[in-house]
Amino acid sequence: MKLILLGAPGAGKGTVAKMLTKIDGSVQISTGDILRGAVQAGTELGKEAKGYMDRGDLVPDSLIMGIMENRLQEDDCKNGFLLDGFPRTIPHAEALKELLDKLGIKLDMVVDIDVPRDVIFDRLCTRRTCENSECQAIYNIKSMPPKKEGICDKCGSPVVQRADETEEAIAHRLDTYNEKTAPVAGFYEKEGLLKSITGTSSDAVVDGIKEQLGI
Ligand code: AMP
Numbered sequence: 001m002k003l004i005l006l007g008a009p010g011a012g013k014g015t016v017a018k019m020l021t022k023i024d025g026s027v028q029i030s031t032g033d034i035l036r037g038a039v040q041a042g043t044e045l046g047k048e049a050k051g052y053m054d055r056g057d058l059v060p061d062s063l064i065m066g067i068m069e070n071r072l073q074e075d076d077c078k079n080g081f082l083l084d085g086f087p088r089t090i091p092h093a094e095a096l097k098e099l100l101d102k103l104g105i106k107l108d109m110v111v112d113i114d115v116p117r118d119v120i121f122d123r124l125c126t127r128r129t130c131e132n133s134e135c136q137a138i139y140n141i142k143s144m145p146p147k148k149e150g151i152c153d154k155c156g157s158p159v160v161q162r163a164d165e166t167e168e169a170i171a172h173r174l175d176t177y178n179e180k181t182a183p184v185a186g187f188y189e190k191e192g193l194l195k196s197i198t199g200t201s202s203d204a205v206v207d208g209i210k211e212q213l214g215i
Contacts, residue, residue, distance in 0.1 A: 001026050001213060002105065004083045006185055007113030008177045009170070010120040010127065014138060015202040016113065017082040020209065026080030029071055031064060031088075036162075037133035054163045056172035058088055058180065065095050072103060089180045093187045110188040111209055112196040117174065119200055124170045132157035 001024060005013040017028040035053060038046035045063060052059040068086060071077070087093040100107065123140065130137040130152035137154045139146050146153050150160075164173060188194040197208040 001080045001082070001215075002108050003081075003209070004087070004107060004110040004188070005113065006110060006181070006188075008115065008117070008120050008181075009173050010124040011113040011115045012199075012202045012205060013084045013113060016111075016205050016209070017084045019202060019206045020082050023210070023215065024080060026082055027076045028082050028084055029068075029077075029086070030084040031067060031086040032084075033133075033136050034067055034071070035059065036136065040131075040133040054169070056164050056169040056176060058176060061089070061091055061095070064088075064092065065099075068096065069099060072099065072105070087184055088177075090183055090187055093184050097191075107193055109195055109209075109212060110185075110191075110193045111205075111212075112185045112188075112194060113205055114196055114198045115200055120174065121170060124165055124173075125167060127162075127165060128159045129162050129165075130155060130157050131160045 001020065003020070003026075005017055007013050014028070014030060014033075017030070020026060021028050035046070035049045039050045039053065040046070045067075048063060049059045058064075064086065072081070087096050126140050126142045128139045128141060128146075130139075132152065132155050135152060135155040135157060137152055137159075139152075139159055146159050150158060152159050163169070185194055185196070195208075195212050197205050199205040199208065
């Protein structure tokens with residue numbers, strides 16, 4: 001399947017994407033994961049992106065479009081992909097349309113996962129992430145803690161609070177989302193690709209997507 005997952009930070013895009021990859025081998029492409037990996041590896045991309053990310057600002061379009069252009073042409077995308085965290089602005093959506101046209105790729109659907117702001121805020125404040133850039137498993141200290149406190153169940157690395165998941169950075173990320181990313185849903189509505197799914201449970205969102213795709 002070739003999907004875009006829209007929704008505020010903390011709406012569950014990453015969890016839903018991971019569940020969908022198990023259905024047909026489509027790959028999850030998370031620009032946030034790619035950028036965090038680059039920051040941890042200390043690459044040029046990571047050095048450029050870090051300040052923006054720590055503040056909860058979007059990194060510049062030129063960096064993001066370079067990442068996407070390369071990533072979408074990798075072999076594993078042939079079976080399908082789930083875009084998680086991109087596009088995040090109208091210019092991204094326009095540039096993606098041009099890129100997909102050039103590559104001859106047609107999207108199946110754009111899913112907007114709609115979750116109330118108070119649920120999201122609480123989720124992000126209690127979210128913890130495996131700091132191993134190859135893993136980045138997500139936990140929640142209230143609803144899904146790791147079996148051993150502070151240690152990833154999957155790879156044994158430390159599980160930490162992201163620098164951009166302090167209350168102040170979260171509030172800024174949600175404001176950035178409302179201002180810049182929320183209008184992207186309208187772009188895809190005009191394209192006839194948008195499906196909004198309201199859901200605080202990832203299982204329900206995945207079921208809704210499967211129903212829409214008839215799988
Ligand atoms: P995420 O994990 O998707 O919440 O992304 C974490 C941070 O990475 C964001 O707050 C941005 O600073 C940056 N980021 C991720 N994806 C994008 C994107 N498509 N465009 C610009 N910045 C991004």
